[in-house]
Amino acid sequence: MTQQDFTIRKKNNWPWLVALVAVIIIAGLGWHFIAQQRQTVTFSTTLKVHFEPAMAGEQRLIEYVGEHIAPDYGIKLEAVGLQDPVQADRAVAAGEYAATVYQHQWWLKQVVDANKFELTPAIPLFQWAFGIYSDRYGAIDQLPQGAEIVVPNDGANQGQALWLLQRIGLIGLDPAVEPRTAKLKDINSNPHNFNFKELDLLTMPRALNSVDAAIGYVSQFDAGKVPREKGILFPPAPKTFASQLVIGTPYLADENIEKLRQAFADPRLQQWLKETSDPLVKGVLVPVSAD
Template identity: 80%
Template sequence: MPINDFEIRKKKRWPLPVGLAVVVVVALGAWHFGSSRQQAVTFGTTLKVHFEPAMAGEQRVIEYVGEHIAPDYGIKLEAVGLQDPVQADRAVAQGEYAATIYQHQWWLKQVVDANNFKLTSTLPVFQWAFGIYSDRYKSIADLPDGAEIAVPNDGANQGQALWLLQRIGLIGLDPSIEARTAKLADIRENKHNFKFKELDLLTMPRALNSVDAAIGYVSQFDAGKVPRDKGILFPPAPKTFASQLVIGTPYLQDANIQKLEKAFSDPRLQQWLKTTDDPLVKGVLVPVSNE
């Protein structure tokens, strides 16, 4: 197209103080709108509850509560899968979802500290079975000196793995720190000279044949088609790592949110976790313990 078919106009410019004033007013208006919008959220009787798709049993938990318990409290549940856990927490903090059930308190603290989300853990829902797997050895006692052990690369779950190794006497951690938040740098005793490899939880099943052992969630290894007989230790799940029903702090007094809390605290859920034969739940998600 010929250049003379266009009319080139010089953009009108505001004087600098006026431009800044407009920017400030717009920014303040956007902040006020966003703040008001968050506070104005009111939940209806159909509540979206997030689960992490890689943890298929979580969806089953929400569906069980939705079908068998929630109607008694006058609400309906919609299970919503979103793989990005930080975005899920953001959605809960902003009132887009009513709650999430994928995280324990230590992961939640990590997310809140990093993002300043307004989130509250209200009650434990279940515990994830957690274990040590190996392609090469049949028991913990068989692990040789110098064995390479894969541990989660995120701080919250790495702490659980190292705390497990300390509880069974294979390593010693710095006594001045909270053991459940330990990092590799906090190892003070390693009499077997174990070598540690940090891996994302989702990659552990694929990497199992390249290390001597790996520590992670049963659900992750199940999803990776790793037979459970490759598990060489399944310790009792500690309550401190129980999943939490996490709710946006500004919405705790919402009537339907309070009904949601009552539905998930109903004893029928713990009984179902104890007795279900659902393969996505049995031996993967277990009742909340007293420990």
């Protein structure tokens, strides 16, 4: 038996350390670049304002402000339709759009919490008419035991639907939960044994003839050609669900963004919402209430 000569060599970890340092540096440079890019965003006097294409009244509102109010503040508005609301919020946070007009504070919170966008609700603009529709019954008190009711499947608008049912005494919600953000699991009293079904807001009009009732925005039922006579309850729109002018937080001090905020805060907008006969706006977007 012969003894083999060998040498024990300590494993060299420096390539991994170099790689780790490189990743950290690259990440840091990336964040630095993004921060620098945000700091250098400046807005011209022509400002892009987002609306949801399915909500034609939003486009009319931006066009009204653009034609009748914005010129007095030295700016022009371009209404931009983008169907994906989260991507629209991303574009506002990145400074690609000046603002959006489509969302209430509860939806905005949901989006910000999930995506960490830096967005600020500047002012309430209007309140969405919201109601209960039925193809089968003419009044809310006609809904039978075990009625099948459709509510929105997104958290923010589902909360609005359930809060509405609680306010009129048809269900009870867990008192430990903020009612405007409630989910179906938070129902703790259902004396009529309603059977709730979740659907996307845009599909509700098509499903109305297969359920007992559906709860959603007037604008979406209008878009689905559902007559307003099918509405069995239209409660006053609460201010807490008022749609907001939402602006990217890093750009609040921008001169033209401030002019944009002033234009939408001009009292002529609320007066127009009150008096307009435009069928895409009247009874769909209502003036901001006192409470």
